Amino acid sequence: MSSGNNNHWTGGNRIELLENGEQFFPRVFDAIRKARREVIAETFILFEDKVGLQLHAAMREAAQRGVKIDLMIDGFGSPDLSREFIEGLTSAGVKVRVFDPGQRFMGQRLNVFRRMHRKIVVVDGERAFVGGINYSADHLLDFGSKAKQDYAVELAGPIVGEIHQFVLRAIALGGKGAGWFRRRLKLAPPVNQVRAGEADAMFVTRDNRRHTNDIERQYRAAIRAARKRIVIANAYFFPGYLLIKELRRAARRGVDVRLVLQGEPDMPIVKTAASMLYHHLLHAGVRIYEYCDRPLHGKVALMDDRWSTVGSSNLDPLSLSLNLEANVIVRDAAFNQVLWERMDRLMQHSCKQVEAADLASEWSGWRLVRSFFVFHILRWYPALLGRLPRHAPRLTPAEATDLASRRGSGRSDPAGGATRTEAA
Structure with a gap:
């Protein structure tokens, strides 16, 4: 469709x-x-x-x-x-x-x-x-x-x-x-x-026809253009390799990059999948907050002082490679400020910030092996999932x-x- x-x-x-x-x-x-x-x-x-x-x-x-x-x-x-x-x-x-x-x-x-x-x-x-x-x-x-x-x-x-x-x-x-x-x-x-x-x-x-990656491309373009701050709050976070790479690059050039993810997930596998990326992101300077009041179901983001998005698309294999999704992207300082205030309130009062020390108990050898497999999953899953049968519902x-x-x-x-x- x-x-x-x-x-x-x-x-x-x-x-x-x-x-x-x-x-x-x-x-x-x-x-x-x-x-x-x-x-x-x-x-x-x-x-x-x-x-x-x-x-x-x-x-x-x-x-x-x-x-x-x-x-x-x-x-x-x-x-x-x-x-x-x-x-x-x-x-x-x-x-x-x-x-x-x-x-x-x-x-x-x-x-x-x-x-x-x-x-x-x-x-x-x-x-x-x-x-x-x-x-x-x-x-x-x-x-x-x-x-x-x-x-x-x-x-x-x-x-x-x-x-x-x-x-x-x-x-x-x-x-x-x-x-x-x-x-x-x-x-x-x-x-x-x-x-x-x-x-x-x-x-x-x-x-699944003409617009297979439009939402992801808009995310990546906004991340590349960001110079001040990036805040992404997303319920199901396991994006492809290119988006992860853009987030790491942004953090390394001095952008304040923050992710708000599930700390009390509605499905345990959600937190497990996202946490597999924590070392990779924290090492580049990305800040990670786990929302702990209730399950987080939001799919919102803001970049700098004008760009924002709200919609149905998670940043996971289902939303980025399989499902039919719709987002509105907004270019407006007033709306961006409102969304920033809501996200800041969440981070200040309802989230636990994940620190590198929280992950230090993992055996470094296992972390290395896991990172190898995660890297290749992120690199290839969009293309592999795209090959699943494209029936015309x-x-x-x-x-x-x-x-x-x-x-x-x-x-x-x-x-x-x-x-x-x-x-x-």
């Missing part, structure tokens, strides 16, 4: 950072309830918990008063929605589409790779949300010690028109074809091109899949939260 992404700056935008579900969900649900014509939403995870039911109610209400609503969910990330949940949407007129639902073998899902990992909402072609937050109760603080720390952005201005065309194209290429896309654009109301603010923005996506109407007949372990009551964890 190609994005048609041109990677260019668009001026005149207003961009607001939203932190965690407490800020994100009320904004999105309110925007859906106030929609006049159209809502298009994509998400990796939708659980049938209190958050999923609020989304369900907002979409039903909007659809019943004539708003055209398209909801795309991922077949791997959202496999356990009940028939009642799906039919409650479709009976109101909501188009629910499943990205590559796949089949189960002995109860296990096999469609692990090349997932639709984006989190996007576009309302009336005038307002958009992009980030890393899924529709599940574990993005709320009252979920407890496993509540996720995460971020998204709300956008208004000309960049929303580009995001709108992207999501229309995603629906067309996934199911209805280019002819439907052209007709939909002709019928779609004019996108509001009025300036809403002063920020420049770039909408960057990753797919299609969007399937939810009622045409067996998704709605399952009530698996991710099902939970409206007052609670889902018990299953995804690499989300």
